[in-house]
Amino acid sequence: MAGSGSGNRTAGGPARHVPVLVREVVTALTPQAGDVIIDGTFGAGGYSRAILQSADCRVVAIDRDQSAILGGWELVNDAAGRLTLVEDRFSQLDAVAARVGHPKVDGVVLDIGVSSMQLDQAERGFSFRADAALDMRMSNDGDSAADVIAQLDETTLANVIYAFGEERHSRAVARAIVAARTEAPITTTRQLADIVARVVRSKPGDIHPATRTFQALRIAVNEELDELATALLAAERVLKPGGRLAVVTFHSLEDRIVKTFLTERSRTSAGGSRHRPETAVAPATFTPLSKKPVEPSEAEVAANPRARSAKLRAALRTLAPARDEPPAPGWVPDPFAGARRRR
Incomplete structure (x- = not known):
C-alpha cells in the first residue's frame, strides 16, 4: 500500500502472512498525519504495517502472545519511532x-x-493437523486446554462446547471426553481429535469433526469473548470524538457481540409502539459506517482462503461520553453460569 504525503515513511518489507481485509480496514480508519492508532491484535504486524504506510501517524500495537512481540521488533526498528509494541x-x-x-x-x-x-506452530496445540501438546494458550499463563478438559464436569464441558463451538453433538462429545479421561489423561491434540471423531460423524467435504470442539476449547482457554467485550468498552472510552473503530471477526459468536455492541451504542431511542411510547436512552456513542458488515471480495478469498468467513464492522465515535454499562444482559455467552468453574 502506497504511503500518502511526501514526508511519509513506510515501514518494513512484506509481512509474514496476508492480513484479511487490510485495505478495507485502512479505509475505515482513514489515518491522518499525527494520528495515533491502536492495533489491539498485532499478530504478524499486517495491519500495523499498512496503517504506518498509509499516513505519517503513530501506532500502539498490543499482543498477549510473546512470540508475536519478539517477531515484531524489526517492524519497530523500521518504523523509526512511530510504532510502540x-x-x-x-x-x-x-x-x-x-x-x-x-x-x-x-x-x-x-x-x-x-x-x-x-495455527501454523504445531507445538502451540491450536490445530489437530499435527500431533502436539494440547495447549492452545495465546500467552504463557493460565490453564491449558488439557487442564480444562481434565477439570470441568461433564455438564459444564458440554455447555462450553455448545456455547463456544456451536457443536450440536456437544453432550456426546463431553461424555466421550469424560469417559476417555478416566482411562488416561488427554494431553495431545491427536488424542482429543480422535475421541471427538468417534462420536461426531462427517460427510466427505465437511469440516473435520473436531473443528468445533477445538474452537470451543480455544475460546474458553483464552477467554476470547470476554476479552472482545471488554475491549469494545475500552475502545469506547479511549477513542476521541470522530475516532474510528474497526473490528474484523471470523465466526458468528464474535460478530454477534460486535453487532450487538454497535447496534445498541448507536441507538437513539428504545423503540415503541402505539401502545407504548418511545423511551429515551443515553446519547449514541457510535455511528456505524455502513449498515452491513464489509466482507472480502471473491478475489481475496481465492488468494487467501482464511478470509472466507471474515466480516468487518466499523463505526465513528460521537461526542457523547462513554457509558459504563454493557449493552445488554447476556450479550456474551457464559456456559459457566451456575456451574463449577475451573480450579
Whole structure:
C-alpha cells in the first residue's frame, strides 16, 4: 500500500502472512498525519504495517502472545519511532494507551481470534493437523486446554462446547471426553481429535469433526469473548470524538457481540409502539459506517482462503461520553453460569 504525503515513511518489507481485509480496514480508519492508532491484535504486524504506510501517524500495537512481540521488533526498528509494541491483553487497550502517553486516540482496530502464525506452530496445540501438546494458550499463563478438559464436569464441558463451538453433538462429545479421561489423561491434540471423531460423524467435504470442539476449547482457554467485550468498552472510552473503530471477526459468536455492541451504542431511542411510547436512552456513542458488515471480495478469498468467513464492522465515535454499562444482559455467552468453574 502506497504511503500518502511526501514526508511519509513506510515501514518494513512484506509481512509474514496476508492480513484479511487490510485495505478495507485502512479505509475505515482513514489515518491522518499525527494520528495515533491502536492495533489491539498485532499478530504478524499486517495491519500495523499498512496503517504506518498509509499516513505519517503513530501506532500502539498490543499482543498477549510473546512470540508475536519478539517477531515484531524489526517492524519497530523500521518504523523509526512511530510504532510502540506492548505485550498485554487487548482488553486493556485504554490502559495501555494511557501508559505509553496517549490517553485518547484516533482509531482502534481489532482482528479477533487465533492468528495464522499460532495455527501454523504445531507445538502451540491450536490445530489437530499435527500431533502436539494440547495447549492452545495465546500467552504463557493460565490453564491449558488439557487442564480444562481434565477439570470441568461433564455438564459444564458440554455447555462450553455448545456455547463456544456451536457443536450440536456437544453432550456426546463431553461424555466421550469424560469417559476417555478416566482411562488416561488427554494431553495431545491427536488424542482429543480422535475421541471427538468417534462420536461426531462427517460427510466427505465437511469440516473435520473436531473443528468445533477445538474452537470451543480455544475460546474458553483464552477467554476470547470476554476479552472482545471488554475491549469494545475500552475502545469506547479511549477513542476521541470522530475516532474510528474497526473490528474484523471470523465466526458468528464474535460478530454477534460486535453487532450487538454497535447496534445498541448507536441507538437513539428504545423503540415503541402505539401502545407504548418511545423511551429515551443515553446519547449514541457510535455511528456505524455502513449498515452491513464489509466482507472480502471473491478475489481475496481465492488468494487467501482464511478470509472466507471474515466480516468487518466499523463505526465513528460521537461526542457523547462513554457509558459504563454493557449493552445488554447476556450479550456474551457464559456456559459457566451456575456451574463449577475451573480450579
